[in-house]
Amino acid sequence: MATQKEIARLAGVSVSAVSAVLNGTTHTRMSDATRERIEEAIAEVGYVPNDAARALRRQQAGTIAVVVEKLENPAYKELFHGIYEAAEARGWAVVLGDIVWMRSGSHFLARLLGRGSIDAIVLRQDRLIDEEVLAHLRARPTPVVLVERQADPHDSWISVDDLAAGRVATEHLIELGHTEIAFVGGEGQPSAVRGEGYATAMRDAGLVPSAPVVTGFGPESGARGLDALRSQGELPTAVVVANVMSAVGLLAAAADAGIDVPGRLSVVGIHDADIADVVRPSLTTIRLPMRALGVRAVEQVSALLSGAPTELGVLADPPPEVIARNSTAPPGSGTSSSPRTSSVVS
Amino acid sequence: MATQKEIARLAGVSVSAVSAVLNGTTHTRMSDATRERIEEAIAEVGYVPNDAARALRRQQAGTIAVVVEKLENPAYKELFHGIYEAAEARGWAVVLGDIVWMRSGSHFLARLLGRGSIDAIVLRQDRLIDEEVLAHLRARPTPVVLVERQADPHDSWISVDDLAAGRVATEHLIELGHTEIAFVGGEGQPSAVRGEGYATAMRDAGLVPSAPVVTGFGPESGARGLDALRSQGELPTAVVVANVMSAVGLLAAAADAGIDVPGRLSVVGIHDADIADVVRPSLTTIRLPMRALGVRAVEQVSALLSGAPTELGVLADPPPEVIARNSTAPPGSGTSSSPRTSSVVS
DNA sequence: CTGAAAGCGCTTACAG
DNA sequence: CTGAAAGCGCTTACAG
16 A cells, blocks of 8 residues: 555655645645645555554544444434534544443453544443443543433533433423323433433422332333333323333333323323334424534543543533424323324224 | 553563563563563553554554444344454454445545554445445455445445345235235335345236335335325235335324224335334334344455455345234234234223 | 564654 | 654564
8 A cells, every 4th residue: 555655755755745745734835846746646646544653643543432322222313413523523533332342351342442543432321331341441541421420520421401301301291281190211320310300390390209110221111111100000191201212112012001192191202213203103202402412522522632621511502392292192182182193994 | 651661661671572471472481470570560550552553563453344324223233233243253343333424525434444443344335325435445455345235246245135035025925815015115226136026026926016116215215105105096905115114114104094004004124123013013024134244244354354265245044034023914804903903092 | 581673654843 | 945863652573
């Protein structure tokens, strides 16, 4: 592969001159003839920079890693979008990975934590991450921005307004007239905070929040959540689910159990995603500013890297927003409450 | 950050000795005392290798990139799994990206194509990729394994058995007694080949295949597919959809239109994914060996890199498999055909 | 058994 | 206006 050395030989100049043309640095006032000769030579050999050499010399790779739990979670789509755009604008490349790959001893983890190829890590996890891995992360100089609040005060974290999300979801149901509203979530901080938001909204309305049902995050967790609610006696008329895929699972379980949604049970899922529009009944969700969060994540990485002041914590603006679809309705509104929920043969 | 030089100073040895201990190379018979001193020093400073330096010196990064179209497509989950495991076993790290990031001029693309940080690329795309980007790819020395067959004979590609997938899906419907079966797909090779499989199965059964309805890949495409079928006159009794998310969208559109699935219309989606179990009615799918395909992809990357003989083309084993769920039934079986499709209030 | 040296391909002061 | 040189942190023949 062509290197700057070859180009220099071809153009009859020094490597420094080639590097200068390539980067637009120093040697700024080079004779036009020289510059042209160099540019021709560059084009001729089809020069491709060696990123490893550049990273070694510059002491920065120009790449940030983004690691999430459950890559396939549709809630990340917008987050990735925001991160990618903000990173591109700064001249950084983004690489993605799944947190299940971050096992102690994996080459993936080694690459993340090693110096030279990754400048910083943006890490989003639903539940608490493996402590051993977290210890590795903390021990290394690579800056890490956690996307979701953490217990440890030394961690840099940002997050959407989970409290408001739980509150807004609950308020939507209260406005529809519901008074018996349950909350189904998973382990870990974000879900717990959304649960607090739920409890706050309930109390503010003079209602009694019930204890959160803690199951998990996938579709199966939604099904287990419904099971738990049913085994607790009288089913509430509405439920806030902390996670969108879990809400979809709960919807399916309700259909299987012959529980009409929204006639008998209204369901709100936190996080908006395409899938909410595709299931039947379609799922009412709380849209969170994931794209803005992605941008913020990159800004914080940048601040951490440059020593500029950070702006960590909760991203409160724009606020969570209700996307009302067909899984919510006033209590007791029966099967025909919504034109789109029935699927009778014509 | 600690370098080998510092460790060497600390242990009173040469850098070569430190490198040897770190890598288990040369200097194999080092005195135990020396080795211990070095190991202590390594532990003491918390040494982390500099991957950029190593990559530059070794002339290989130990990292492969995997780029897909629509990262959020659940069909990739198993593919990533296979790739990751096979890569780890070879000591490689894997980084992921979305094809929408591969725009000409993006830093992401530059990083992929640059030397030094990525040894090879595994690229999976549903439709044909931007020709400009493909030209870039072909011009660079970085080996590329395409996951899906391509027109250009110079490309290295592997794929699942799309022909068999289309065939198996169609045969499942034929076995149920359907004779009027449509095919809905997207642009590009994989969908076209699945359509061929459909047509083959139809003809083998003495039936007349209809022209493929070409819409696209997301849920909306499924809805548009149904619209197209309805506008073509009498709706067939069954449909093979080339893509799982598109099939889910078609299911939703059928529900909205009051078309009973599977009573009036049976639906099979190609590619299995968790979502198929979660929608109602649950979706019958064709499971393809995506994990094995991931492993194969890494094997081919390895072969390309080492100059070993490749094993490209269609991965026929294990063959596609029908996962029968509730979206398929004999024609005209009515609303109560399946115990899980009704969602009446109890 | 161990160290000195070269060199991977860059960038960047520095000297002229 | 341009080039020679140092050095980023490694690995790997090579010499002793």
